[in-house]
Amino acid sequence: MSDSNVLDLAGLGAGPFNLSIAALADSHLTRLATRFFERRHDPVWHPGLMLPDTHLQTGFLKDLVTAVAPDSRHSFLSYLVEHRRFYRFLNAELGTVSRAEFSDYLGWAARRLENVALGEAVREVRLDARGFRIRTDAGDYRARHLSLGTGKRPWLPDFAEALRGSHCLHAAEIARTQRDFSGRRVVVVGGGQSGADIFLNALRGHWGQPRELHWISRRRNFEPLDETAFTNEYFTPDYTRGFHGLPREVRAREVAAQKLASDGITPAALQSLYRELYHRFDVLGEPRWARLFPHREAVALSRSGLGFVLTTQHGLTGDREHFNADVVVFATGFCSHLPDCLAELTPRLERDAHGELVLGPHFEASWDGPTAHRIYAVNAGRHSHGIAEPQLSLMAWRSATILNHIAGHQAFDLSENEGPIEWQPITEQRWVQAI
Numbered sequence: 001m002s003d004s005n006v007l008d009l010a011g012l013g014a015g016p017f018n019l020s021i022a023a024l025a026d027s028h029l030t031r032l033a034t035r036f037f038e039r040r041h042d043p044v045w046h047p048g049l050m051l052p053d054t055h056l057q058t059g060f061l062k063d064l065v066t067a068v069a070p071d072s073r074h075s076f077l078s079y080l081v082e083h084r085r086f087y088r089f090l091n092a093e094l095g096t097v098s099r100a101e102f103s104d105y106l107g108w109a110a111r112r113l114e115n116v117a118l119g120e121a122v123r124e125v126r127l128d129a130r131g132f133r134i135r136t137d138a139g140d141y142r143a144r145h146l147s148l149g150t151g152k153r154p155w156l157p158d159f160a161e162a163l164r165g166s167h168c169l170h171a172a173e174i175a176r177t178q179r180d181f182s183g184r185r186v187v188v189v190g191g192g193q194s195g196a197d198i199f200l201n202a203l204r205g206h207w208g209q210p211r212e213l214h215w216i217s218r219r220r221n222f223e224p225l226d227e228t229a230f231t232n233e234y235f236t237p238d239y240t241r242g243f244h245g246l247p248r249e250v251r252a253r254e255v256a257a258q259k260l261a262s263d264g265i266t267p268a269a270l271q272s273l274y275r276e277l278y279h280r281f282d283v284l285g286e287p288r289w290a291r292l293f294p295h296r297e298a299v300a301l302s303r304s305g306l307g308f309v310l311t312t313q314h315g316l317t318g319d320r321e322h323f324n325a326d327v328v329v330f331a332t333g334f335c336s337h338l339p340d341c342l343a344e345l346t347p348r349l350e351r352d353a354h355g356e357l358v359l360g361p362h363f364e365a366s367w368d369g370p371t372a373h374r375i376y377a378v379n380a381g382r383h384s385h386g387i388a389e390p391q392l393s394l395m396a397w398r399s400a401t402i403l404n405h406i407a408g409h410q411a412f413d414l415s416e417n418e419g420p421i422e423w424q425p426i427t428e429q430r431w432v433q434a435i
């Protein structure tokens with residue numbers, strides 16, 4: 001094995017989260033030998049949901065690096081300057097960057113990083129006396145530590161799984177092939193951002209003119225993402241550090257209560273939707289072929305001829321309703337998943353009572369292997385680090401936290417000034433010091 005195949009850190013996957021670690025590791029600060037393996041030849045960010053008029057829920061300064069290394073050459077601003085569109089970007093006064101532009105930024109970063117191997121899927125990871133052995137499409141590597149960044153898996157309700165196909169699909173597949181909704185009855189299930197993006201595109205005829213378009217949500221209404229200042233304090237290192245120290249049941253309660261801070265629909269998308277509905281059905285007077293059904297939980301799906309019948313239960317009355325559909329799209333989110341290539345090590349990872357990985361403060365998974373070899377996991381700690389964990393907001397800080405831990409020193413300065421909110425109880429001693 002050549003020296004370049006012996007690594008301090010091997011990354012499985014190079015989606016934005018591991019890519020952020022790769023981008024920060026590509027500096028003189030850590031001096032770590034790293035390599036991140038990405039199975040896609042041409043990295044596109046969630047290609048199955050790359051739809052027209054879809055935007056980031058997060059500010060563009062929360063890119064791969066800026067929060068901890070604003071002088072990095074892998075920032076979104078560097079991308080703009082290198083593409084000679086810095087001034088036009090400013091003139092466009094974009095509230096949020098389009099997903100297409102952010103995806104292009106990620107691809108630009110991935111292609112220029114020498115520690116990212118594109119088109120090289122990880123096939124197997126094993127542990128022997130000298131550390132991890134990683135077999136990829138292109139060769140064998142040895143690594144001291146791993147970073148798991150293979151993302152989440154689309155989640156469908158059990159009753160829909162058996163009928164999964166080209167007309168009963170998860171939102172994450174919608175843009176993968178050409179689709180034709182012309183003359184069809186289309187039902188979208190799920191009241192989050194993906195449901196909204198799909199409903200709006202269907203309403204605008206992106207896949208042809210549907211005969212009927214119904215949008216079903218378990219939520220009480222089509223609810224906005226809370227992007228206000230104090231709510232955004234949940235997306236700070238200070239809050240996240242304190243959160244990690246809370247008991248499991250307290251963390252679960254807080255995450256549930258904070259749902260709309262991370263899982264609502266952007267106010268801009270809601271406004272576009274409302275205006276589109278108003279224009280078509282109130283101004284132009286089209287017969288009302290598109291309708292919204294909040295407060296309904298989808299509970300069953302069955303075949304009916306060439307189509308489906310979706311059954312819902314009303315959240316206020318308990319009434320059951322039945323929707324005939326030719327196409328049902330489930331925008332029902334994603335669930336945690338460890339990749340098959342890790343099968344040998346998976347049973348050695350500790351799980352909590354809910355089956356989630358047990359993560360330490362530096363995102364290291366608890367396992368029964370030697371302490372000299374750690375397995376870090378990104379996008380796997382909503383239960384341990386809070387609602388920011390599956391989001392882009394803190395990825396640069398998390399990446400620096402992991403790299404500092406591996407480097408064994410503060411390669412990145414993560415110290416902060418005191419914030420305005422006291423999240424934790426103040427001991428009497430601290431009160432005395434504060435006065």
Ligand SMILES: Cc1cc2nc3c(=O)[nH]c(=O)nc-3n(C[C@H](O)[C@H](O)[C@H](O)COP(=O)(O)OP(=O)(O)OC[C@H]3O[C@@H](n4cnc5c(N)ncnc54)[C@H](O)[C@@H]3O)c2cc1C
Pocket residue numbers: 012013014015016017018019037038039040043045046049055056057058120121122123149150151152194339341378379390391392393
């Ligand atoms: C449509 C959509 C929009 C989102 N928008 C936002 C937003 O605006 N703001 C926000 O904060 N968050 C957003 N999120 C949440 C989150 O930021 C993203 O899901 C983000 O992509 C998570 O990054 P990741 O690196 O963990 O996983 P992924 O992006 O899923 O990347 C995982 C990568 O691992 C690769 N891989 C898998 N298995 C292997 C293997 N065996 N070998 C090699 N490579 C492998 C995959 O090809 C993939 O590229 C969004 C999520 C979705 C689905």
